[in-house]
Structure formats: structure tokens, C-alpha cells
Amino acid sequence: MSHVTEAAVREALGTIIDPDLRKDIVTLGFVRDLAINEGDVSFRIVLTTPACPVKEEMESQAREIVSGLDGVINVNVTMDAEVPQGRGIKNNIAIPGVRNIIAVSSGKGGVGKSTVAVNLAVALAADGAKVGIMDADVYGPNVPLMLGTGYDQPDVIDGQLKPIEAHGIKMISMAVLVPPDKPMILRGPMLHGVVRQFLTDVNWGELDYLVVDMPPGTGDVQLSLAQLVPVQGAILVTTPQEVSLSDVRRAIKMFEQVNIPVLGVVENMSYFIAPDTGTKYEIFGKGGGQKLADEYSLNLLGQVPLGMEVREGGDNGIPVVISAPDSPQAAAFRSTAEEVARHVSIEAMKPELVIMSRAN
Ligand SMILES: Nc1ncnc2c1ncn2[C@@H]1O[C@H](COP(=O)(O)OP(=O)(O)OP(=O)(O)O)[C@@H](O)[C@H]1O
Ligand SMILES: [Mg+2]
Numbered sequence: 252m253s254h255v256t257e258a259a260v261r262e263a264l265g266t267i268i269d270p271d272l273r274k275d276i277v278t279l280g281f282v283r284d285l286a287i288n289e290g291d292v293s294f295r296i297v298l299t300t301p302a303c304p305v306k307e308e309m310e311s312q313a314r315e316i317v318s319g320l321d322g323v324i325n326v327n328v329t330m331d332a333e334v335p336q337g338r339g340i341k342n343n344i345a346i347p348g349v350r351n352i353i354a355v356s357s358g359k360g361g362v363g364k365s366t367v368a369v370n371l372a373v374a375l376a377a378d379g380a381k382v383g384i385m386d387a388d389v390y391g392p393n394v395p396l397m398l399g400t401g402y403d404q405p406d407v408i409d410g411q412l413k414p415i416e417a418h419g420i421k422m423i424s425m426a427v428l429v430p431p432d433k434p435m436i437l438r439g440p441m442l443h444g445v446v447r448q449f450l451t452d453v454n455w456g457e458l459d460y461l462v463v464d465m466p467p468g469t470g471d472v473q474l475s476l477a478q479l480v481p482v483q484g485a486i487l488v489t490t491p492q493e494v495s496l497s498d499v500r501r502a503i504k505m506f507e508q509v510n511i512p513v514l515g516v517v518e519n520m521s522y523f524i525a526p527d528t529g530t531k532y533e534i535f536g537k538g539g540g541q542k543l544a545d546e547y548s549l550n551l552l553g554q555v556p557l558g559m560e561v562r563e564g565g566d567n568g569i570p571v572v573i574s575a576p577d578s579p580q581a582a583a584f585r586s587t588a589e590e591v592a593r594h595v596s597i598e599a600m601k602p603e604l605v606i607m608s609r610a611n
């Protein structure tokens with residue numbers, strides 16, 4: 252029996268198409284460390300995010316295709332990920348080590364922005380990504396509460412703030428610069444100063460994703476932040492009802508103005524399922540997120556149901572993704588996180604699909 256060749260394995264793997272990047276995984280440079288030892292074939296598939304929704308599918312597809320080749324006895328596939336550097340970052344203030352910055356924004360307050368930001372960050376980390384969260388809500392920074400870290404000042408090491416760590420992610424909050432009982436009134440130059448400090452004086456280390464919890468609304472403060480923070484993409488959080496949606500429309504315009512791509516919409520508090528009867532109640536209306544997504548050709552990244560566990564998780568400092576991983580809310584946050592990671596990869600790979608293909 253003849254042994255399989257590298258060329259044959261590459262050709263076979265070249266039939267696997269990445270559904271988002273619409274190229275085959277060999278051309279994309281995802282296949283690495285291909286080694287053949289008689290009938291044993293091993294290789295790594297390096298995806299653009301550890302939170303890839305089609306990871307398992309791609310792995311079994313690769314295994315199956317290569318197993319089917321003449322002369323192959325064993326196939327050893329290792330799935331891996333290298334998150335590409337977002338392109339928005341290159342032309343802006345660089346944050347060393349941070350690959351992608353995702354802003355979580357909303358047209359109005361109280362729709363669950365911080366809840367989404369925190370659970371998204373924790374879910375991405377659980378998938379194996381290196382994640383940080385920056386609480387940029389100058390009006391009511393409450394990420395420390397939601398992560399249970401309290402409002403202690405972070406350590407300063409070699410003149411840089413050391414992020415506080417909790418639930419597998421790193422966190423810095425505006426609240427560490429100003430006590431929570433003294434709301435910040437920041438305008439123009441002062442805000443710029445504080446945000447600049449956030450961007451340059453924090454030692455994040457290596458991060459695949461930095462999630463930024465933005466202040467609610469679309470005023471000057473939000474606009475300044477959007478201009479200052481080198482954001483790769485924005486996520487807009489909304490509830491399903493019409494009033495909330497009109498605010499989101501303003502937020503879309505704001506990001507358009509500063510050239511930040513909107514990765515999509517997360518509809519929060521989408522519905523409530525009564526735990527005793529299983530009846531579904533659409534408390535804030537129905538289909539708003541989808542309508543908005545259709546109207547602006549945006550992606551509906553996820554729909555998160557209402558649930559006591561979510562609020563409790565927020566109040567107790569243990570995000571629902573960790574405190575109640577089996578709840579429908581946690582599942583919704585996890586799938587939203589995967590969708591977000593997907594679209595960040597698509598954005599990052601857009602201009603230069605060839606970058607990765609040099610590798611092998
Ligand atoms: N899906 C949900 N189910 C139940 N409670 C939720 C859900 N999402 C958010 N909440 C709760 O609603 C409240 C507001 O959420 P959150 O603080 O995340 O909103 P926000 O948009 O960040 O508000 P702000 O504009 O004040 O920053 C919190 O008490 C939170 O726990
Ligand atoms: Mg908030």
C-alpha cells in the first residue's frame with residue numbers, strides 16, 4: 252500500500268470552506284504543522300477565534316476527509332486559534348497587546364449593556380480567548396459590582412495600572428479613577444485625558460478581545476469615547492420595544508459618523524418563560540431586534556431572555572454564564588459571544604484575506 256502524500260492531504264483539506272471567510276482552509280493558511288508518518292497524518296487547524304461556532308464541525312469534516320484518503324490509517328487533528336489583529340486599531344492610539352476592541356453600546360440606559368458586556372467577556376474567556384473588559388461608563392460604572400471585584404484601587408506597577416482579575420477576565424473600571432459615590436462630570440479635554448489614561452496606562456498584557464462597556468446614549472461624551480477608543484466593531488444592545496429601537500437608530504448613526512462598523516444587534520429581555528408553567532411572555536414586544544437588523548442590514552447577534560438568574564448574577568458579582576451555566580440565558584450569552592467573535596474575525600480578515608496564507 253502506498254503512503255499518502257502531503258500534497259494529497261492539502262488537496263483534500265482544500266475542499267473545506269470556511270463559511271464566513273468563504274475561502275478554503277488551506278488557502279487561508281489555517282492548516283499548519285502537517286506531518287505524515289507512514290499511515291499517520293497529523294496537523295493543526297488554526298482558526299481565527301477559539302469561540303468559533305463551527306469548530307467541532309470543521310474538525311470532524313477534516314478528520315473524515317483525510318481518513319478517506321488512500322494509505323491513511325490514523326488522523327490526528329488539533330484545533331487551535333489565533334485571533335487576528337483588528338484593522339481599526341492600526342491607525343489609532345495603539346494599545347499594546349490588544350488585538351480587538353469591541354464596544355458594547357446602546358441608545359438608552361438600562362437595556363442591559365453592562366450585563367451583556369460582562370457575560371460576553373466571560374463567555375469568550377471560557378472558550379479559551381484572552382479577554383479584558385473596560386468599564387467606560389462615566390455615568391455609572393458598575394462592572395466591578397457585576398464581577399464581584401468591589402471598588403478597590405488597582406495596583407500600579409512600573410507606572411501602569413494592573414487590571415483586576417475575576418472570572419477569567421481582566422477588568423479596569425472608570426470607577427477605580429473616581430469613587431462610585433461621586434459621579435463623574437467629564438467634558439471635552441478632561442474626558443480625553445481620562446480615556447487616554449485608560450488606553451495607555453493600563454497594562455493589559457496580551458488580549459484577544461477587549462470589551463468596552465460604553466455609557467448609555469449618543470451625546471458628546473459617547474461620541475468622544477467612540478473617537479478615542481480604537482474600536483474594531485460596536486455591538487448595540489436593545490430591548491424589543493419600539494421606543495428602545497428608535498434610540499438604537501441614533502446609536503447606529505453615531506458609529507457611522509466615526510467610521511466604526513456595527514457588528515450587530517443584541518436583543519436583551521427578549522421574552523420571559525415562566526418557570527412554573529413554561530409559558531412564554533413577550534413582555535417588551537416581539538421581533539424588534541430582527542426588525543432593526545433587517546432595516547439596517549445588521550446581524551442579529553443574539554436574543555437573551557429575561558431571567559431572575561441574570562439579575563441575581565449581576566447583583567452577586569457572578570455572571571449568569573458562570574452562576575447558572577445551564578440556564579437558557581447563559582446559553583443565549585454563549586451563542587451571542589460566538590456570533591460576536593465570528594463577526595470580529597470577518598471584519599479583521601476583510602481587507603487582507605491573504606495575510607494568513609503565508610503561514611504553514
Ligand atoms: N436578560 C435579563 N434578565 C433579567 N434581568 C436583566 C437582564 N438583562 C439585564 N438585567 C438587569 O437589568 C438591570 C439593568 O441592566 P444593566 O445594568 O446591564 O443595563 P445597562 O444598559 O448597562 O444600564 P446603564 O445604562 O445604567 O449602564 C440590571 O439589574 C440587570 O441585572
Ligand atoms: Mg451599564
